[in-house]
Amino acid sequence: MDFPFIQTAVEAVRTQTPLVHCITNYVTVNDCANALIAAGASPIMSDEPADVEDITSICGGLVLNIGTLNQRSIEGMHRAGNRAAELGHAIVLDPVGAGASALRTQTASDLLDELPVRVVRGNMSEIKALAGSAASTRGVDVNPDDVVTDANLVASGRAAQALAAKTGAVIAITGAIDVVADAQRAFAIRNGSPLLGKITGSGCMLSCLVAAYATALPDDALEAAVSAVASMGWAGEVAAARMQPLDGNGSFRTYLLDALYNLTGTELREHARVEPIDLGEGR
Amino acid sequence: MDFPFIQTAVEAVRTQTPLVHCITNYVTVNDCANALIAAGASPIMSDEPADVEDITSICGGLVLNIGTLNQRSIEGMHRAGNRAAELGHAIVLDPVGAGASALRTQTASDLLDELPVRVVRGNMSEIKALAGSAASTRGVDVNPDDVVTDANLVASGRAAQALAAKTGAVIAITGAIDVVADAQRAFAIRNGSPLLGKITGSGCMLSCLVAAYATALPDDALEAAVSAVASMGWAGEVAAARMQPLDGNGSFRTYLLDALYNLTGTELREHARVEPIDLGEGR
């Protein structure tokens, strides 16, 4: 199907250069910054509680990523989040490892309860943990039992929609098939490459891109999230197509940033494999 | 013009392998370490107040970069800075985001007041914020109104010189045209590539290189800073020349480190586009 909003979204980020404040983990932060620049946005990182309110005030979007959280950065997330909420900024929550520790599950839940989060981006295990299910996250990876497949696609869409209805946030569940839903609509995105799971940071980068897209498209967080998810998936395909026999995840990481850098709106509109999910009459 | 000191500087770093203690942000720290190694120097990172005095004591230079500053690292910067000052080490200040938050502006100003900073390296918005002007930093990027051009080159040189005279530090303002000045002399450097602005960390890496150069050339911080600025600019040109159609900022980042790694003194002396700025009679 053809969704013109995808082209609009890509081009809006490149035209507007949204500033995105990232409170994110130190593992993948460099890739997050370069991915934002590649997409046409501008990153700023700050997690010190005494610094974050000023920094977030000059931005348009905020990413709260709880990988490598600590007591200081948790306080920073709350302070930045509240300031961003006052200013109507697009807030994206990435609940890295929710379900893997009590602190992570609690922190993600607290942030989601307290703040008007516009998009939550995680794998199915993390989303289940946030939804209060008895999730069993395998570290920062999805539990194999939680993988989204064609067989459970409608159920996955319903799970996303239920959490969206409860929280008011768009829910983006990424994996082999991605599911993005708000309380009314749900989409599946079938772009991507298994190589995205062979580098660290593809999820973190995507959460930052979602924030850039949601900042540039303030009136439709669902379309923003769908477009950002498709952009990462398609960039993964472009990067995978460049792989040579001696290449591995080092080269793939480079190619992925390159693909995000060269991505155009018409290209993504043409190659995005986005479809609505019919959640059935009972909804 | 031909400046033999540029060749001397490149070769001095490669010969001496200066140890540089970096208290720097976690966004670009890996690139900073690899850039220092590429140039022939050796990096050490430490920000814990109880660790920094020992670490800086075995080094020759110190970089204080306030990106992702926090209360602990601020204390670490002061303690390391005072120890480095006692030992006569080359201290370089990178006021990342000064003007974007009160904490950053204050921290950078405090460090500059307290320590015998040898070189300050920032964009024009950050330097204006340090100089007490009503700067309006766009996050960690320069405000478009502050870009150095041929039209404002003399005024930019004077601004750098005024801050140099006030603080005793060499002031290096980097952008499309770079301006480096002490209280007596000012230079413009016209090397570089717009791609340097399409990766995170080109400024942070440069500040570390400035520290390596200033450590290897203890008697002339101005020549050290000019040489380091030219090295990053020329490396950017070499990297840009390698770009292929599918390449983006991922590949550019790799090529930039490669270019720094292969840089020789004779090469930089030949390709550096350095010129004195005539600041006029009134000075």
Add this chain to the structure above:
Amino acid sequence: MDFPFIQTAVEAVRTQTPLVHCITNYVTVNDCANALIAAGASPIMSDEPADVEDITSICGGLVLNIGTLNQRSIEGMHRAGNRAAELGHAIVLDPVGAGASALRTQTASDLLDELPVRVVRGNMSEIKALAGSAASTRGVDVNPDDVVTDANLVASGRAAQALAAKTGAVIAITGAIDVVADAQRAFAIRNGSPLLGKITGSGCMLSCLVAAYATALPDDALEAAVSAVASMGWAGEVAAARMQPLDGNGSFRTYLLDALYNLTGTELREHARVEPIDLGEGR
């Protein structure tokens, strides 16, 4: 010589996908994560004391790397280490910069005293500092006086063995020639490339790989460490062989991850240059 255990070790990591909890420095953490994924393992980073016990509980191995240590992460290391010890996990200590500061030497010694560390991986200066010798670490690099050579290979093996006997840990000393020993046996590994010293993080990545291997081979930490050390050395050779004239340490870093990613058990068994060290009758 042919050591079938090397093939077994490589394949065990790829088959088991061990989860490795890393408390490591923010300089090289991204490379550590990608190196673990490249080898077939799965990384999790967490240093907050309130988070580390939960995180380490779902893992099989733990890396304690004291580069960029701070008071919070030191507490995190002790708490994670004690929990990992209760669970019988493979604990690897990387004493980055031991000998360069009192805090680093003390922290590494404390961890080694308190915890049932399975493998210590460092350069000779760091190992000497841990052994209580009057070591003089050159920052995070080995002191030139401490380089392992053919001339001092037996003495180096004895030094490793003595520390192994005292602590119960396998001691892996890496450099131009690598030495790995427990209280009974010692091996030299002659794989590698000088380019491994031209990027930051080759040591940190190796420590993480040692943890992955030791987790996958819980019954023989010596064979695990020898195999992991050989894997990094051989990957360095493969990466070095890909270097083109314009390439530098940026490209080498990418090629190294690629080589780890594509490494197979039969390949490493064929190319590993491992030999027992005869420590003589007096032992």
